[in-house]
Amino acid sequence: MAVHYRTEGIVLATRDRGEADRSFTIYTKDFGKLEVWAISERKITSKLRGGLEKLCWSEIEFINGKSRKTLTDSSFKERYHNIRKNLQKLRVATRMAETLDETTSKEERDEAAWLLLLESFSTLGNLQFPAASCKLLYYYFFWNLFSHLGWRPNLASYPFELREILQSFLAKNTSVLYTLQIEKGTSKALYEAARSHYLSVIKEVQ
Incomplete structure (x- = not known):
């Protein structure tokens, strides 16, 4: 009899598979990054519809097959409506998800990375969080993630x-995210520093 596993996670990406299946890349609390297949999820009558969406926090249940993990149940914990209805916030959430997906391996539990992702999405989804500070939150997420993964920057070089x-x-x-006012030149410097660091790390891990 198949063993059922339960956990919670945030959906980083989705991909259509075949005629009606869909796979989900989910960063989970207990297993790290997983790819889970939902059989016939795209059919209107599927019982799996309505519990998983990109950039949402869900509880999931799955079984381990020989070649893949198969979703058996899911339900939303938080759909982050305040992120989804604001284009700036949605872009930043998407960038966070892509960055985490590109820099982490599958099935490596990492509580610190999970808590950073959850904290960043919760902050972004807060009604009081100003849209103008969205880019700063992305850089907050970026530098803390890379430092945690072992790619801490040499601050003396900046x-x-x-x-x-x-x-x-x-x-x-995190208080600086609400209060920091930066000039256009500094904003560009933040972007260039993150881009340069990202490219050097990606080159290293490939």
């Missing part, structure tokens, strides 16, 4: 103002 911002991020000082 200009003073940029170094101060990165230090605040790495100290998990």
Whole structure:
């Protein structure tokens, strides 16, 4: 008899498979990143419809097959409506999901990465969180994730103002996300620093 596993996670990506199946890449609390197949999920009559969507937090149940994990049940914990109805927030949530997907291996439990993802999505979904600060939240997520995974930046190599911002991020000082006002030049520097660091890491792991 197949063993059923239960956990919770945030859906990073979805892919249509065959005529009616769909696979979900989910970052989970207990198993890290998983790819789970939902058989016939795209059929209107499927009992699996309505419990999983991209960028939503769900509880899932699955069984381990010889070649893949198969979804048997799912239900929403949080659909993050405040993210989905705001284009800026939706873009940032998508970038977070893509970054986590690209930099983590499958089936490696990582509580710190899970909590960082959950914290970042919860902050982004907060009605009080200003849309203007969305990019800062992405950089907060980016630098904390990369540092946790072993790719901490050499802060001494950055200009003073940029170094101060990165230090605040790495100290998990979320208050700066609500109060920090940055000039256009600093915003560009944040983007270029993250892009350069990302490319160097991706080159290293490939």
